[in-house]
Each structure stands twice: as structure tokens, then as C-alpha cells.
Amino acid sequence: MALRPGLYGIMAEFDDATALVAAAQRAHQEGYRTMDAYSPFPIEELHEALGSHHTRLPLIVLIGGLVGCIGGYLLQYWSSAIAYPLNVGGKPFHSWPAFVPVTFECTILAAALSAVLGMLALNGLPQPYHPVFNVPRFALASRNRFFLCIEAKDPKFDLEGTRRFLETLGPREVTTVAD
Amino acid sequence: MAPARDMDDPLAAVVATGTPPVIAPGHTFGTVTDKISSIVLTRKTPLGWWIGFLIAFAITNMLLVALTYLFFKGTGIWGVNQPVGWGFAIVNFVWWIGIGHAGTLISAILLLLKQTWRTSINRFAEAMTLFAVACAAIFPIVHTGRPWLAAYWLFPYPNTMNLWPQFRSPLIWDVFAVSTYATVSLLFWFVGLIPDLATLRDRSQSPTGRVIYGMLAMGWRGSAHHWYRYETAYLLLAGLATPLVVSVHTVVSFDFAIGIVPGWHTTIFPPYFVAGAIYSGFAMVLTLAIPIRAVYGLEDFITMRHLQNMAKVMLVTGLIVAYGYLTEAFIAWYSADRYEMFVPYNRATGPYWWTYGMLILCNVLIPQALWLKRVRTNTILLFIIAIIINIGMWLERFVIVVTSLHRDFLPSAWGNYAPTRWDWATFVGTIGLFLSLLFLFLRFLPMISIFEMRTILPEAKVDEDLRVI
Numbered sequence: 001m002a003l004r005p006g007l008y009g010i011m012a013e014f015d016d017a018t019a020l021v022a023a024a025q026r027a028h029q030e031g032y033r034t035m036d037a038y039s040p041f042p043i044e045e046l047h048e049a050l051g052s053h054h055t056r057l058p059l060i061v062l063i064g065g066l067v068g069c070i071g072g073y074l075l076q077y078w079s080s081a082i083a084y085p086l087n088v089g090g091k092p093f094h095s096w097p098a099f100v101p102v103t104f105e106c107t108i109l110a111a112a113l114s115a116v117l118g119m120l121a122l123n124g125l126p127q128p129y130h131p132v133f134n135v136p137r138f139a140l141a142s143r144n145r146f147f148l149c150i151e152a153k154d155p156k157f158d159l160e161g162t163r164r165f166l167e168t169l170g171p172r173e174v175t176t177v178a179d
Numbered sequence: 180m181a182p183a184r185d186m187d188d189p190l191a192a193v194v195a196t197g198t199p200p201v202i203a204p205g206h207t208f209g210t211v212t213d214k215i216s217s218i219v220l221t222r223k224t225p226l227g228w229w230i231g232f233l234i235a236f237a238i239t240n241m242l243l244v245a246l247t248y249l250f251f252k253g254t255g256i257w258g259v260n261q262p263v264g265w266g267f268a269i270v271n272f273v274w275w276i277g278i279g280h281a282g283t284l285i286s287a288i289l290l291l292l293k294q295t296w297r298t299s300i301n302r303f304a305e306a307m308t309l310f311a312v313a314c315a316a317i318f319p320i321v322h323t324g325r326p327w328l329a330a331y332w333l334f335p336y337p338n339t340m341n342l343w344p345q346f347r348s349p350l351i352w353d354v355f356a357v358s359t360y361a362t363v364s365l366l367f368w369f370v371g372l373i374p375d376l377a378t379l380r381d382r383s384q385s386p387t388g389r390v391i392y393g394m395l396a397m398g399w400r401g402s403a404h405h406w407y408r409y410e411t412a413y414l415l416l417a418g419l420a421t422p423l424v425v426s427v428h429t430v431v432s433f434d435f436a437i438g439i440v441p442g443w444h445t446t447i448f449p450p451y452f453v454a455g456a457i458y459s460g461f462a463m464v465l466t467l468a469i470p471i472r473a474v475y476g477l478e479d480f481i482t483m484r485h486l487q488n489m490a491k492v493m494l495v496t497g498l499i500v501a502y503g504y505l506t507e508a509f510i511a512w513y514s515a516d517r518y519e520m521f522v523p524y525n526r527a528t529g530p531y532w533w534t535y536g537m538l539i540l541c542n543v544l545i546p547q548a549l550w551l552k553r554v555r556t557n558t559i560l561l562f563i564i565a566i567i568i569n570i571g572m573w574l575e576r577f578v579i580v581v582t583s584l585h586r587d588f589l590p591s592a593w594g595n596y597a598p599t600r601w602d603w604a605t606f607v608g609t610i611g612l613f614l615s616l617l618f619l620f621l622r623f624l625p626m627i628s629i630f631e632m633r634t635i636l637p638e639a640k641v642d643e644d645l646r647v648i
Contacts, residue, residue: 016638017638017639017640018641024403036402036403036404037402037403038400038402038403039401039403039406040208040212040374040401040630040633041406041630041633041634041639042406042407042409042410042630042634043403043406043639043641044641045641046403046406047403047404047406047407050403050404052404052407055407055408055411057408057411057412057415058411058415061415075335079335079343079344079346080343080345080347083341083343084341084342084343086345088345088347091347095347098346098347101349101352101355101356101430101433102346102351102355104422104426105352105355105356105359105423106355106359108359108363108419108420108422108423108426109362109363111415111419112362112366112367112416112420113362113366115366115412115416115419116366116369116370116416118412119370119408119409119411119412120397122408123402123404123405123408125397125398125399125405126397126398127397127398128398129398130398130400132400133400138400139382140381141401142212142374142377142378142380142381142399142401143208143209143212143381144207144208144209144633
């Protein structure tokens, strides 16, 4: 199937979450892989129905937390014991129990920043332009409508065939999405 | 909706038991979206909003005047002096930061405990957290007297003097705890807002609104892959915020407990401070939620169930706080240390006896009315009790800071403390700042999480039988 220039994919609009999950499952069974579903709220089953894998985000957060933990501790060790050793009440320069609270806070801070920035980066956000917004009815994806879009990049994509397939899933409407 | 589906629906089951639901029946994805977003997207700003905002903004200007004069003259304009070097500034700091804790508790801990009733109150409770932390942060910065010098005392950065902060001091721990808390609260709040900003972008009628909400939504399109990572990130943030919120007030209590001043040097402080923080925070959420739901007609979303649950949380945390007061007195007696034993005696009979008496009245005695269901279901009584608890918790910090300092070991070093008009102007000014920010939030951002409200509707559930066609 040759790629058509200016075509991003074909999109079907559904009335409820169940219909969207069912449609995503059917499309996956049919062999479609490059597709995405859009909903106004997170649907647990949808990600699985599309045949996607786990996210690497927890690993990113773990690494971020460890970096914050080690970095926070080293900052205190270096500044209190090496760069600016100051005798406070006869305590050792490397007084590790006193360094626990700041180490903890640095861990949380770095982990939280990695969670948010990691989520945005993996999702490719901020993204000022995306073809799905070319469909006027897509504005309802943030209100009460559910969309399934099979992309033209998919090897099984066929303008007529895919459209006919989507029509069989009981959608409200099927539209082509300009790139 | 088919009757058969009602049986499986947890919300319908709740209605059958007589407990009010977390969302009134009859709502759909569309009505929830329209009702919450219309408050923001309506072109006409209500007159009441303008009146409220202008009053709050005028009070904020009083704060600016008070701070300008403070920077011009120095902390001598306040009532602080030897031996009470920590006056209103620290009382207000602890009070405000405590109020913030309820927002994180509602958004993070109740999320992890899968309490769906949190959904309609978490957004504005988180906003309340942010604004309360902003008000709190003003005080430790300005109480240094020369805040333009405070940067190198507080933050570790390579400076030309080769000086580094003192990491063995709880005051530095506090800087890290509060700044981390402010950052993580902001992240949590903003991440929660992204899908709703996309809703506002798609529904806004004005080009400016579309551009601004569009930029803030960052191109969110509700993709299933995005939602999956989003939920993972949100859950991880909740997991991180939970120990964080407990640590923040613990570290704030270390500011006192690590000192040797009688009345401060006690191990009950961390848990008792955390309980007190949640207590005052829920009182503030109720103080705000009761008028807001009445003015904006949000009784469908912030139902009696929410108000009752918050009343119960206040009752429990209030009892923990009361236990803290008892333990303080008991340990003072049990220590057999004359200076420690003098503290409760002086609190009850010294020059500030009336603040201690009012504190017990406001925090321990009056809130016991919440045992009665009649009180918990009466919004006016709940509102009054919430205000009383706010006052009581402020007095608690006043008692801790002032009565401990004004009578320490040597009678020759005893003294008294009285706030000046500038102390009052700064304190009341931060209330103005808090309310101004809250008014702006109510006007420009959805005060209830729209996408989370959609998930608690019965129709959001995917029907297992229909899934495989």
C-alpha cells in the first residue's frame, strides 16, 4: 500500500468507552499496529487493547531519585567536611545523621522532577501541532467523545479497506485525517 | 441507564445505604464538563467575584506596604525583641505551611488509598496548598530582616565569599523541605491540570483563551499511550508526595524540637505537628469549600458526603492534637525537670493564660461537637467550627512560640511580647494575598478536576461483556 501524501490516517468516533475499547481490540486482532485511541479520561483497558507495552517511566523516576539522593548527600559532605569545615559544638565535620533530612528532600525533588519531565518527554509534549486536531469534531475528545485513529503509516493501511473496517465497528462517524 | 447496570455500580450501591453519593445522579460526561468549565469560560465575571477580589487585593496591598516599610526600617518595627526573637513571623509561617498539608493529603494520600470522594475537592485543595505555601514562604524570608543577603545563608551555591550553608541546622533542613514541598505541589497541581487545560482550549470561545489554554495544555490530545504514562507519573508523584508531606511538618517541628528551650525540646513534636497540620488544613478546606459550593452551585459535585468525611478527618486529627497537648503536659511532669514542669504551669497561669485557654477551647472542646451527625450535616455549623479550628491552630503556634520563649531558664532573662500594628498588617496582608490568588484561580482555572469527575461516572466503566465483540 503506497503512502498518500497529505494523509495522516482514518479516524472513527465512538459514543462510549466500551465501544472504543472493543474497537481497539478488533483493530489489533485485524493486524493494525500503528494506531492510537483518544479519550476524555484515562481508560485502564485501552492501553492493553491497543497492544502496547509497559512504560519506562518508573525506571526514569528511580534513576532520578538515586541521583538526587547521592547528589544531595555529596553536596552536604563536600561543603561541610571539605570546602567549608566549621566546628559546630564539637560535632564531626562529616556528621551524617544531620545530613539525612536534606538528602531525603533532594531524593524526592529529583524523583518528582524526573516523573513529570520524563512523562512529558516520553509523550512528546509540548507538541504545538498534531494532525488529529485537523478533524473539527476532535475537539470533543476532551469532552465526551472517543476516537480511534489508524495511521497511514501502518503496513496494513488501505484507504478503502481500513475505512470499511472501521465502519463495521459501529462508529458515529468515520473521517480521514489530513496530515 | 439499564437497571441491571445500577446493581454493579458502586455509586448506586452507596445511595441505597443512605450515605450521600460523591456526585449527584443524572450527570453525564458532557454535563460535568460543561458545568465546571462554564464557570471559567463565561464571559461575564460575576459582580460578587469583583467585590471579593478587590477587597482581597486591597488587603494584599497592605501586605506590600508593611513589607516595604519592613525592608526600609528593619525588623525593629515588629514586636520581637529579647527574649522573644520569634514572634508573629514564625507563628504565621507554621500556621500557613500547616494549612497547606491538607491539599497534599487529599490529592496524594487519598489517591493512594483509592478514596474516590477526593476527586471533586482535590483541585482546589491543591491550589489552596500552593497559595498557603506561598504565604508561608514570605515569613522566614522577611524575618531575616535583610532577605537580599539570605540567599547565601540558605541556598548552597558557589559564592565569592566561599561560604556554604550550615547543614547541621534544622533551619537549613526547613529551606530544603519547604522549597521541595512547594515545587512538588506545583508539579502535582500542574500535571493534574493538563487534561483540563486541553478541555478549556477546545471549548474556549475567545481566541486569547484558546491560545493561552492551548499553550498551557502543551498539545495534550488524550492519546491512550499518553494517558497510560500520565497515570503512571501521577501515581508515582502521589507516592513521592506522601512521605514528603509528612517530612515537611516534621522538619518544621525540628526547628523547635532540636532547640533546648523548655516547651520546644520534646520528641512528641513531629507527629503532633503533622496531625495539627492536617487538622488546620482540613479546617481551611471546609472554610473555603462551604461558601464556594453555595456560591457556584456545586452541591452536585461537592456533596454532603465530602463535607461529612472532612468533618470526620478533623475529628480524628483533632483528637491526636489533643493527645499531643496531654503528652506535653505529662512528659513535663514526668521529666521532674523544674524548667520543663514550669512550662505547662506558666502556659495555664502566666501572662498568656488566655491564649492557652482559648486554644483548648477552640481545638479540643468545641470540635467535639463533630461527634454529632446533626452538626456534621449542618453546613453553617461546620463552617463556624472550621473557622474556630483555624483560629485555634493559629493560637497553638502562638502558644508554642511565645510562651516557651518568654520564660526560659533565667528569670533575669524573662520578658513579654506584644505584636505591633506592622505584625498585624503583615499577617492580615498574607490572608489578603491568599484570597486574591484563590479568586484568580476560581476565575481562570477549573476548580474541580473535570477529567477525574468523568472517571467516577458510572458510564466511564468499560463493560466487560461487550469488550469482545
